Amino acid sequence: MPHDHSDHPHALLPSDPALRVKALETILTRKGLIDPAALDEIIDTYQNKIGPQNGARVIARAWSDPAFKKAILADADPVLAELGYYGRQGEHMVVVENTPTQHNMVVCTLCSCYPWPLLGIPPGWYKSDAYRARAVREPRKVLADFGVTLPAETAVRVWDSTAEVRYLVLPMRPAGSEDLDEDALAALVSRDSMIGTALASAPSGGSGSIIGGSS
Amino acid sequence: MSDCIGHSAPxxxxxEPWHAQVFALTVALNEAGRFSWSDWVARFSQTLRRNGLSRELDGGADYFDAWLETLEAILAEAGNASPQEVALVRRDxxxxxxxxxxxxxxxxxx
Incomplete structure (x- = not known):
């Protein structure tokens, strides 16, 4: 029943799905199938500890350290595991490198498979039917919607994620970033640039790329 | 695909809190070995496809509605939480x- 006033006589009733989730949690806890403390740990991890800052750190390192870059492009899993970034669902990570001739863009046409350990929980648009359908069909138009226009000689390759394989885009290092250290480089790497719907930002807050809301 | 593009606000x-709760429940059940993540993805993508037939899903609330629907179905089939149990505890x-x-x-x- 809707409430019209702020002085509720009783606690505000959660929505129907929220009550159903509470019911599931109660039932599974009573049966010993889950531990509420484990749920809190999972929520805390994804809300506070994991996010695009992890991926940005990996990208900045790859820009600064050629051996690291070579290793992560060849076989990302062991390199990432060493940094403490590994998939809790046992998925494999693949890093794909943007070059002047190939721009990479990631989608999950099935649902919303995403490199959680490196980017956290995907944004709403990544999960939308519109992006999932259009990214494969008309990637250049989708990029244009994101404000990214690529030279004609740059091909666009779209990678479709699955339960087993998740992709991370290694954006091109922006011009003018030669003197920056890893921390400063990481600040140029937005979430969207690692999905492939943006480019890495130019140093001095310059032009040509959008901020992906990752900071 | 209009308002989901070119946004800049974090x-x-x-x-919503229940989105986090249902996400964590699913991850916890997977990690406890109740189902594999591939099985989860297969079921979840079926729900999304079915729900997306009648309207275009925007990846917001409708995404987690589909998530909850999938988890309820898996738990009901496995005998871990029947619809009757869920209805009773929800009422409580x-x-x-x-x-x-x-x-x-x-x-x-x-």
């Missing part, structure tokens, strides 16, 4: 909220 990781929670003074923590009666 978004919360989970829009509802009554607990309606009988708890505003501002007090809400607990299920014994």
């Amino acid at each position: 978004e919360p990781v989970f829009e 929670w509802e009554e607990a909220y309606l009988s708890t003074p505003h501002g007090d923590p809400v607990h299920l009666a014994g």
Whole structure:
């Protein structure tokens, strides 16, 4: 029943799905199938500890350290595991490198498979039917919607994620970033640039790329 | 695909607390070996496809509605939480909220 006033006589009733989730949690806890403390740990991890800052750190390192870059492009899993970034669902990570001739863009046409350990929980648009359908069909138009226009000689390759394989885009290092250290480089790497719907930002807050809301 | 493009405001990781709860429940059940992540993805993508037939899903609330629907179906089939059980405990929670003074923590009666 809707409430019209702020002085509720009783606690505000959660929505129907929220009550159903509470019911599931109660039932599974009573049966010993889950531990509420484990749920809190999972929520805390994804809300506070994991996010695009992890991926940005990996990208900045790859820009600064050629051996690291070579290793992560060849076989990302062991390199990432060493940094403490590994998939809790046992998925494999693949890093794909943007070059002047190939721009990479990631989608999950099935649902919303995403490199959680490196980017956290995907944004709403990544999960939308519109992006999932259009990214494969008309990637250049989708990029244009994101404000990214690529030279004609740059091909666009779209990678479709699955339960087993998740992709991370290694954006091109922006011009003018030669003197920056890893921390400063990481600040140029937005979430969207690692999905492939943006480019890495130019140093001095310059032009040509959008901020992906990752900071 | 209009308002989902070119945004710049930071978004919360989970829009609503129950989105975080149902996500964590699913991850916990997977990690406890109740189902594989491939099985989860197969079922979840079926739900999304079915729900997306009648309208275009925007990846917001409708995404987690589909998530919850999938988890309820898996748990019902596995005999871990039948629809009847869920309805009963849901009603208990509802009554607990309606009988708890505003501002007090809400607990299920014994």
